[in-house]
Amino acid sequence: MIKNRADSLLNIGIKQQEAGNFAESVIYFNKSVSSYYENKDFKKAGDCYSYLAISYSLQGNYLLSLTYFEKSISEYKKVGYKLGISSVTNNMGGTYYYLGKFPQALSCYQKVLDIQKEIKDPKTIAITTQNIGGIYSKLEDYTNALKYYRKAYNVYTKINDVKAIAQNLNSTGSIQVRLKDFDTANKNLTKALQIANKENDKQIKIEVLNNLGTLFFELSDYSKALDYFNNTLVLATEMNSQQYIGDSQVAIGNIFTQQGKNREAIEKCKKGFDIAEKISSIFLKKDACDCLYKSYKSLGNSEIALSYYEKANILEDSLNSKETSNRMMNMEFQKQQLTDSISYVKKEHAIQIKHKEEVQKKEEQRNVIIISLGFILVLAGGLWSRLNFVRKSSKALKIEKDRSEQLLLNILPEEIAEELKQKGSVNARDFNLVSILFTDFKSFTQTAEKMTPQSLVEEINVCFKAFDMISEKYHIEKIKTIGDSYMAAGGIPKPDHNSLKNIVLAGLEMQDFMIKRKEENVKMAKPAFEMRLGIHAGPIVAGIVGVKKFQYDVWGDTVNTASRLESNGMVGKVNISESLYLLIKNETCFNFEYRGNIQAKGKGELKMYFVNIIE
Numbered sequence: 001m002i003k004n005r006a007d008s009l010l011n012i013g014i015k016q017q018e019a020g021n022f023a024e025s026v027i028y029f030n031k032s033v034s035s036y037y038e039n040k041d042f043k044k045a046g047d048c049y050s051y052l053a054i055s056y057s058l059q060g061n062y063l064l065s066l067t068y069f070e071k072s073i074s075e076y077k078k079v080g081y082k083l084g085i086s087s088v089t090n091n092m093g094g095t096y097y098y099l100g101k102f103p104q105a106l107s108c109y110q111k112v113l114d115i116q117k118e119i120k121d122p123k124t125i126a127i128t129t130q131n132i133g134g135i136y137s138k139l140e141d142y143t144n145a146l147k148y149y150r151k152a153y154n155v156y157t158k159i160n161d162v163k164a165i166a167q168n169l170n171s172t173g174s175i176q177v178r179l180k181d182f183d184t185a186n187k188n189l190t191k192a193l194q195i196a197n198k199e200n201d202k203q204i205k206i207e208v209l210n211n212l213g214t215l216f217f218e219l220s221d222y223s224k225a226l227d228y229f230n231n232t233l234v235l236a237t238e239m240n241s242q243q244y245i246g247d248s249q250v251a252i253g254n255i256f257t258q259q260g261k262n263r264e265a266i267e268k269c270k271k272g273f274d275i276a277e278k279i280s281s282i283f284l285k286k287d288a289c290d291c292l293y294k295s296y297k298s299l300g301n302s303e304i305a306l307s308y309y310e311k312a313n314i315l316e317d318s319l320n321s322k323e324t325s326n327r328m329m330n331m332e333f334q335k336q337q338l339t340d341s342i343s344y345v346k347k348e349h350a351i352q353i354k355h356k357e358e359v360q361k362k363e364e365q366r367n368v369i370i371i372s373l374g375f376i377l378v379l380a381g382g383l384w385s386r387l388n389f390v391r392k393s394s395k396a397l398k399i400e401k402d403r404s405e406q407l408l409l410n411i412l413p414e415e416i417a418e419e420l421k422q423k424g425s426v427n428a429r430d431f432n433l434v435s436i437l438f439t440d441f442k443s444f445t446q447t448a449e450k451m452t453p454q455s456l457v458e459e460i461n462v463c464f465k466a467f468d469m470i471s472e473k474y475h476i477e478k479i480k481t482i483g484d485s486y487m488a489a490g491g492i493p494k495p496d497h498n499s500l501k502n503i504v505l506a507g508l509e510m511q512d513f514m515i516k517r518k519e520e521n522v523k524m525a526k527p528a529f530e531m532r533l534g535i536h537a538g539p540i541v542a543g544i545v546g547v548k549k550f551q552y553d554v555w556g557d558t559v560n561t562a563s564r565l566e567s568n569g570m571v572g573k574v575n576i577s578e579s580l581y582l583l584i585k586n587e588t589c590f591n592f593e594y595r596g597n598i599q600a601k602g603k604g605e606l607k608m609y610f611v612n613i614i615e
Contacts, residue, residue, distance in 0.1 A: 003035075003036075003039050003041065005035055006032045006035035006036045006039065006041070006044065007032075007044075009028050009029075009031045009032035009035065010028070010029065010032040010044070010047065010048060010051070012028045013025045013026075013027075013028030013029040013032060013048075013051060014051065016028060017051060017054065017055055017058075018201070019200075019202070020202040020203065020235075020238065020239035020241075021239075022055040022056075022058050022059050022239060022240055022241075023055075023059070023240060025051070025055045026052060026055050026056070029048045029051050029052045029055065030048075030052070032044075032048050033045050033048035033049065033052075033586070034586055036048060037586065042075045042076075042078045042079050043075070043076065043079045043081050043084070045075045046071075046072045046073070046074075046075030046076040046079075046081065046084055046088075047072075047084070049068045049069070049071040049072035049075060050068070050069065050072040050084070050087070050088050050091070052068045053065045053066070053067075053068035053069040053072060053088075053091065053095075054091065056068060057091070057094075057095050057098070058203060058239070058241055059240050059241065059242055060241065060242025060243045060245075060246070060275070060278070060279035060281070061242070061279065062095050062098060062099050062279055062280060062281070063280060063538050063539065063557075063579065064579055064582065065095050066092060066095055066096075066432050066433070066538075066539060067432070067433050067537065067538065067579060067582075067583060069088050069089075069091060069092045069095070069432075070092075070432050070433045071583065072084070072088045073085050073088050073089065074497045076088065082115055082118065082119050083119055083121055083124070085115060086112050086115040086116060086119065086121065086124050087124055089108050089111050089112050089115070090108065090109065090112045090124060090127055090128050090131065092108045092432070093105040093106070093107075093108030093109045093112070093128070093131055094131055096108060097131065097134060097135065097138075098243060098281060098283075099280055099281060099282065100281065100282030100283045100286075101282075102135055102138065102139075104430055105131070105135060106132070106135060109128050109131055109132055112124065112128045113125070113128060116128070122155050122158070122159060123155070123159060123161065123164070125155070126151070126152040126155035126156055126164070127152070127164070129148050129151050129152045129155075130148065130149060130152035130167075130168060130171065132148050133145045133146070133147070133148030133149045133152065133171065134171060136148060137171070137174070137175055137178075138283075140178075142175050142178060142179055145175055146172065146175055149168060149171055149172050149175070152164075152168055153165070153168045153169075153172070156168055162195055162199060163195070163199055163201055163204065165195065166191075166192045166195035166196055166199070166201070166204050166208075167192070167204055167207070169188045169189070169191055169192040169195075170188070170189060170192040170204065170207050170208050170211055172188050173185045173186075173188035173189035173192065173208075173211055173215075174189075174211045174214070176188065177211065177214055177215045177218055180218070182215060182218070182219060185215055186212075186215060189208055189211055189212050189215065190212075192204070192208045193205065193208045193209070193212070196208055202235060202238075202239055203239070203241070205235060206232055206235050206236055206239070206241060206244050207244075209228050209229075209231050209232040209235065210228070210229070210232045210244060210247060210248065210251070212228045213225045213226075213227075213228035213229040213232060213248075213251055214251070216228060217251070217254070217255065220258075222255050222258060222259060225251075225255055226252065226255050229248045229251045229252050229255070230248075230252070232244055232247070232248040232251075233245060233248040233249065233252070236248060242275050242278065242279050243279060243281060243284065245275060246271075246272045246275035246276055246279070246281065246284045246288075247272070247284060247287075249268045249269070249271045249272035249275070250268065250269050250272035250273075250284065250287045250288050250291055252268050253265040253266070253267075253268035253269035253272065253288075253291045253295070254269075254291050254294075256268060256295075257291060257294050257295050257298065260298070262295040262296075262298045262299050263295075263299075265291060265294075265295040266292060266295045266296065268291075269288045269291040269292045269295065270288075270292070272284060272287070272288040272291070273285060273288035273289070273292065276288055278604075280557070282315055285311075285315055286312050286315040286316060289308045289309075289311045289312035289315060290308075290312050292304075292305075292308040293305050293308040293309045293312060296308065429493070429541070429542055429543065430539065430540075430541055431491065431492055431495065431539060431540050431541075431542060432539050433491060433495070433500075433537060433538065433539065434489055434490065434491045434492050434499075434537065434538070434539070434540045434542075434554070434558065435476075435489065435490040435491060435499055435500050435503040435535055435536070435537040435580065436487070436488075436489050436535065436536055436537070436540070436554065436558055436559050436562035437476070437486075437487065437488045437489070437490070437503055437506065437507055437533065437534070437535045437562065438485060438486070438487055438533070438534050438535075438562050438563050438565070438566035439467070439485060439486040439487075439510060439531055439532070439533045439566065440484060440485045440531065440532050440533075440566050440567070441484040441529040441530065441531055442529075442530045442531065442532055442571050443530075444483075444484045444529070447527050447528070447529055450527040451527050459527075459529070460484065462517070463486075463513075463514065463517065463529070464481055464486060466510075466513050466517075467486050467488075467510055467513075470506050470509045470510055470513070471488050471506060473506070473509075474490075474502040474503065474505055474506040474509075475490075475496065475498075475499070475502060476488050476489065476490040476499065476502060476503050476506055477489050477490070477492055477493070477552075479552065479553060479554060480553065484529075485566075488503070488506070489503075489540075489542075489554055490502055490503035490506075492540075492542050492554070493542065500537055500580065500583050500584050501584055501587050501589075503535060504535060504574065504576065504580075504584060504590065504611055505589075505613070507533050507535055507574040508574055508611070508612070508613050510531070510533060511531065511533055511572055511573070511574060514529065514530065514531045514572070515572055517529075518530065530571040530572065531571065531572070532566050532567070532569040532570065532571060532573075532575070533566060533569060533573070533574050533575065534562055534563070534564070534565025534566030534567070534568070534569045534574075534575045534576070535562060535565065535574065535575070535576045535577070535580055536558055536561045536562035536565050536576070536577040536579065536580055537558065537577070537579055537580045537583060538556070538557070538558035538561070538579060539556060539558060540554045540555065540556040540558050540559060541554065541555045541556055542554045542555075560602070560603070561577060561600075561603060561606070562577075564600040564601060564602070564603050564606065565577055565600075565606070565608065567600075567601070568598050568600050568606075568608065570610070573610045574610065574611050574612075575595075575608055575609070575610060576608070576609050576610075576611050577606065577607070577608065577609075578606070578607035578608070578609070581607075581609045581611075584611075588614070589613060589614055590611050590612065590613065590614065591611075591612050591614055592609045592610070592611055592612075593609060593610040593611075593612070594607075594609055595607075595608040595609060595610060596608075
């Protein structure tokens with residue numbers, strides 16, 4: 001009964017998604033995933049998370065989309081569903097593509113191809129092949145882009161996937177526009193639009209309309225281009241597709257710039273820029289900056305024009321084009337490099353073994369001579385004394401080594417410390433889903449003024465030692481303390497599907513400790529601290545900073561948002577973001593209090609929730 005209800009909810013959600021009603025589809029997917037958990041159907045739960053991720057992605061909420069893709073993979077891994085893992089990883093690559101994070105996108109596509117070596121699903125291989133072509137297109141390597149698109153097209157026609165054919169024709173047409181092959185481009189795009197209309201696929205229709213607008217813009221037929229971009233904007237608004245709302249706003253702005261309507265162009269491009277900031281799309285933000293630069297320059301406002309020109313250049317650099325090109329080359333030659341490497345390693349290994357045998361033989365001969373001379377020249381008592389000294393020295397050295405090891409582990413996570421010892425350095429790593437916790441004492445300066453320096457340090461030490469113990473209990477990683485602030489992270493350096501729940505439990509226990517600590521201090525007529533605490537979850541970059549006094553640290557917008565959640569929290573409460581709420585709302589040990597939209601410095605309005613433990 002539960003399964004039938006869950007299946008019905010899922011099917012309604014899929015139909016809503018196909019109709020472009022993404023917000024409504026999310027409601028049904030959330031309801032169905034709860035039912036599948038009741039039935040312990042993890043494969044179907046993974047399907048729901050995958051559909052949720054796609055709905056969020058199509059609305060331009062890429063960071064939340066990545067989070068749900070990760071949850072989908074986690075459920076698929078429970079049941080060993082490799083085809084699902086492959087498909088979702090491919091979609092993650094597409095999401096990184098829209099964010100302009102090409103190295104991460106390529107990393108996803110490579111994982112897909114590795115999985116496909118085993119399961120050989122033609123459709124997934126074709127989609128991944130087309131996606132790699134899309135990255136070549138962004139790198140303006142149109143020859144390779146078309147090569148990959150053709151490979152994908154051949155598979156789509158064999159399996160008669162009509163919608164995939166339309167998407168492929170659309171992608172091919174967009175490249176032909178850039179190559180100035182306008183007639184061929186128009187044929188392919190028109191054919192793609194016909195399929196989209198016949199299949200009633202609004203998402204494909206948006207993409208094709210957008211490319212037709214670009215085609216006529218390049219032909220300087222601004223009237224037709226404007227019609228297509230306005231149609232894109234109407235349909236994108238209807239579907240709440242933030243990416244294409246932003247794209248069409250900037251495209252219309254570019255037309256206005258060409259027509260000398262610079263003030264209208266600025267208005268449109270600023271709307272596009274705001275959307276780009278909201279959805280974290282580097283490409284859209286760069287296009288908006290280019291448009292604003294041209295418009296302000298035409299108006300003679302050189303200072304503002306220059307600021308947008310500089311922003312566009314910075315964004316261009318952040319697209320990591322060089323790194324992406326290198327990865328593309330690595331993918332092309334990976335197989336040959338692997339063969340060469342194996343051959344080289346075998347050869348080197350054989351040489352090393354032979355050399356080692358020769359050295360060992362010589363060492364044995366030398367040792368026989370030394371030992372013989374030793375027995376003749378050294379008295380038995382002297383030899384014993386020497387051996388005893390060596391033993392003591394070795395023991396002392398082991399104690400010091402263990403002490404150094406422990407000290408390093410107190411500074412760095414175990415995996416990071418091991419990598420540092422082996423390589424002498426640690427590579428920075430991307431993590432798709434990490435939870436960040438920040439604490440801060442309210443009115444710290446005023447309370448600290450009532451304490452001696454020694455009692456202040458002792459009080460902070462008591463609190464932070466307790467936080468360290470709580471962090472260890474819930475397997476979350478202490479990152480650092482900054483003055484009266486404490487920062488920790490869940491899900492690094494080893495991803496852990498329980499980390500989101502655990503970091504919230506840790507936050508609640510930290511607040512509980514502070515409340516009890518205040519009661520103790522008040523009874524003894526001592527100053528007491530009160531604390532705010534905020535948690536957010538999302539993608540981060542983690543690594544080691546500097547070459548002396550090593551520190552494992554994390555960076556990214558997720559960290560900044562977590563800090564804002566702390567500063568906008570309340571004493572004694574655990575304040576969490578909407579993103580984290582959506583990920584843990586089905587945990588039966590918590591209840592949540594919606595706070596509404598809260599204005600956060602530098603972030604605009606954020607939806608926040610207080611979380612409590614159910615006793």
